[in-house]
Amino acid sequence: MAAKILDGRAIAARWRDWAKARVEAFRARTGHVPGLATVLIGDHPASQSYVQAKQNACAAAGIRTFHYRLPAEVDQETVMKLLGTLACNPEVNGILVQLPLPSHLDEEEILSAIPLEKDVDGFHPMNLGRLGLKGRDPYFIPCTPLGILAMLQEAGIPIAGRRAVILGRSRIVGLPMALLLLRLDATVTICHSRTPDLATVTRQADLLIAAVGRPGLVRGEMVQPGAVVIDVGINRVADSQAPRGYRLVGDVAFEEVAAIASAITPVPGGVGPMTVAMLLVNTLKAAQRQLEGFASPWLEDGL
Numbered sequence: 001m002a003a004k005i006l007d008g009r010a011i012a013a014r015w016r017d018w019a020k021a022r023v024e025a026f027r028a029r030t031g032h033v034p035g036l037a038t039v040l041i042g043d044h045p046a047s048q049s050y051v052q053a054k055q056n057a058c059a060a061a062g063i064r065t066f067h068y069r070l071p072a073e074v075d076q077e078t079v080m081k082l083l084g085t086l087a088c089n090p091e092v093n094g095i096l097v098q099l100p101l102p103s104h105l106d107e108e109e110i111l112s113a114i115p116l117e118k119d120v121d122g123f124h125p126m127n128l129g130r131l132g133l134k135g136r137d138p139y140f141i142p143c144t145p146l147g148i149l150a151m152l153q154e155a156g157i158p159i160a161g162r163r164a165v166i167l168g169r170s171r172i173v174g175l176p177m178a179l180l181l182l183r184l185d186a187t188v189t190i191c192h193s194r195t196p197d198l199a200t201v202t203r204q205a206d207l208l209i210a211a212v213g214r215p216g217l218v219r220g221e222m223v224q225p226g227a228v229v230i231d232v233g234i235n236r237v238a239d240s241q242a243p244r245g246y247r248l249v250g251d252v253a254f255e256e257v258a259a260i261a262s263a264i265t266p267v268p269g270g271v272g273p274m275t276v277a278m279l280l281v282n283t284l285k286a287a288q289r290q291l292e293g294f295a296s297p298w299l300e301d302g303l
């Protein structure tokens with residue numbers, strides 16, 4: 001069986017257009033241009049390129065960006081002061097602090113300082129908690145899990161009643177992905193670095209989501225025939241033939257797994273572009289909620 005390739009670039013382009021049209025309509029209605037503040041601490045090369053991609057996508061969609069770049073040695077108090085200022089700035093509808101943070105900073109305190117209604121990444125503990133609770137919507141759903149949901153919906157892949165296995169329990173992907181799928185009535189298992197006999201667990205999955213940052217971890221024999229495989233890994237591996245000296249590979253051994261799965265996301269061009277597109281969606285909704293009173297965190301039908 002040859003898997004259907006879930007083309008994140010194409011799906012993300014449609015969501016970017018969706019957001020752009022609504023940003024323009026919102027501006028015409030309210031006179032306000034949605035604004036996103038990005039905070040990048042230190043000089044992690046991948047983080048720099050992710051934040052740049054987010055800023056470019058915002059600019060193309062008509063969303064204003066306010067960028068704050070802080071040195072790796074910045075102290076906690078300075079970061080907290082900046083967040084306090086951004087929290088009060090009415091031009092700033094969304095606040096994104098790029099992760100990971102340098103290890104001397106208190107991530108919990110920093111993410112908790114973002115007001116719930118500006119938490120477009122959905123990483124505030126209250127937003128994460130609400131994500132898992134039926135009947136208690138979060139203000140925002142984290143962008144990568146939301147982007148994966150958009151891809152599954154677009155491909156007509158059912159979630160309720162399916163067995164989902166998630167590799168990784170990070171705040172950015174694994175944990176919110178698990179909460180989201182649980183809420184959508186999947187039977188969810190989370191695996192991590194202490195899980196023994198990974199293959200026995202992954203072979204049970206109808207839906208397998210790999211988000212651990214280990215190149216090629218998921219091999220063909222770990223996948224149930226016909227499973228849907230979502231690869232969230234974006235790993236740089238050295239390649240002297242590549243223009244930048246590295247190439248990007250996922251957590252899944254693509255060729256092997258594509259021969260077994262029913263659908264698979266490529267790297268690059270799979271989940272990555274969806275994360276950026278969902279940030280636009282969440283930022284638009286932040287502005288709508290702040291100026292017009294209501295915005296659902298869920299994806300609208302029809303895309």
Ligand code: GUN
Pocket residue numbers: 096097098099100121143144172275
């Ligand atoms: N680091 C990797 N992915 C993300 C993301 O979606 N948001 C933030 N803030 N940091 C990240």
